Amino acid sequence: MSVSLANPSSILIVDDLEENLVAFEAVLGPLHQNLVRARSGEQALKAMLRQEFAVVLLDVRMPGMDGFETAANIKRLDQTKDVPIILVTGTEAGADYAYRGYAIGAADFIAKPVDPWVLRTKVNVFLDLHRKNRQLAMRSTDEDADRLTEITERLAQIEQLLRTRPETDTAVLLDRITEVERAVGALLPGRTGTA
Secondary structure (H helix, E strand, O other): OOOOOOOEEEEEEEOOHHHHHHHHHHHHHHHOEEEEEEOOOOHHHHHHHHHOEEEEEEEEEOOOOHHHHHHHHHHHOOOOOOEEEEEEEEOOHHHHHHHHHHHOOOOOOEOOOOOOOHHHHHHHHHHHHHHHHHHHHHHHHHHHHHHHHHHHHHHHHHHHHHHHOOOHHHHHHHHHHHHHHHHHHHHOOOOOOOO
């Protein structure tokens, strides 16, 4: 199992029973991630709007807003729609539970009593995915910053040409401006960088 201690992710554990929250914390503790508790669907939604989570472990049977309704609300919000949800069901859960859960966007199911090894393995898959998505986002941001630096340097060169040699050939300036337009186009969503 791959575990990142340097930059831990957050896991939201949602269950109305204290003993279940304690049990999940004990099982997930060895992953060395930030474990956040919620005792209801309402608390879970509030927590998700306050911070980013790599995965949500969500009990299906809770008073008030049950796990299905909570999951549906999570999937409706732009800020939280991509967070994977593992629904935790009792042993009495039938096939309709799986259908309902997948229909609202749950990523996986796990039945009580929970096998600690299986739970850690499933959660760790989503932690790895979350970590890789963060790395891709950071790499993309770094590449964009490099491109912006390059564009700034090209604009400075054009400005220098205009200041020092006002008689510069128009074709040379047009070529330089086209290069800058392509570089800017590459940074814009939906553009390929061609002029």
